[in-house]
Amino acid sequence: MNRTSTAGRAGLGIAVAALLAFTLFPVYWMVSSAFDPEADHRGSEVLPSGFTLDHFRYVLDTGEFGRYLLNSALVGLGTVVLSGLLALFAATAVARFRFRLRTQMLVMILVVQMVPLEALVIPLFIQMRDLELLNSLLGLTIVYLAFSLPFAIWTLRGFVAAVPREIEEAAYLDGCDWWRMFRTILLPLVAPGLVATSVFAFIVAWNEFVFAFTFMQDDSTYTAAVGLHRFFGEYSTDWGAVMAGSTLITLPVLVFFVLVQHRLASGLAAGAIR
DSSP, rough: OOHHHHHHHHHHHHHHHHHHHHHHHHHHHHHHHOOOTGGGGOOOOSEEEEEEEEHHHHHIISOHHHHHHHHHHHHHHHHHHHHHHHHHHHHHHHHHHHOTTTTHHHHHHHHHHHOOOGGGGHHHHHHHTTTTOTHHHHHHHHHHHHHHHHHHHHHHHHHHHHHHHHHHHHHHTTTOHHHHIIIIIIHHHHHHHHHHHHHHHHHHHHHHOOHHHHHOSSGGGGGHHHHHTTTOOSSBHHHHHHHHHHHHHHHHHHHHHHHHEEEEEEHHHHHHHH
């Protein structure tokens, strides 16, 4: 039995190592190519031929990638703040109050999530054009907000509904009004769910390409995903710049995830229990 147990652990370790290698190799290739002075001619070489920061300098200085990263950050943070605020109020209303067409509204939220994004490009483009919000970071934020809200409302509804009503009633007996109860009692209890939905909203806004490429027609309003597309030429591609830009795009997501990972893990665990 000891031999069987040892063999099983060894097999499990090999499987985990193979899975990690398969998952992390693209990330390694991206980062190593970003620092490789011969990235355009690397071929199948596993190790880079050297080390250079020229690709990053070119991307940030000549490619104006810093402006694109700033635009993405503004759109992403705007989407996170607005979606979190609106979804929390909407989820509280759906979970705590009974009103007409409540069930139909919840079903509509689910139906909206099933619509392919590609089917909405032209209608939204026409609507943004009529509202004069093309080439506008505000308009792009509104579009991302519309796609983030259904998931955020549906997720936060479960967290709000899981908070016992007796806690709210006790707060009312202690003299709290509804707003104070919301800030001091309900908000801290649903904070893990709010963090989980914020991560989703940020990733959607940060990585989305189709709407940003369609709505943003001026270089000054490009997001990072659209700006990265500029390094792909018609007949050739600057792979060093592409990998450097991809690395720069990945870093903010990693930083954001590291900052909220504790609350995200507790939120996912709490959501599973509830």
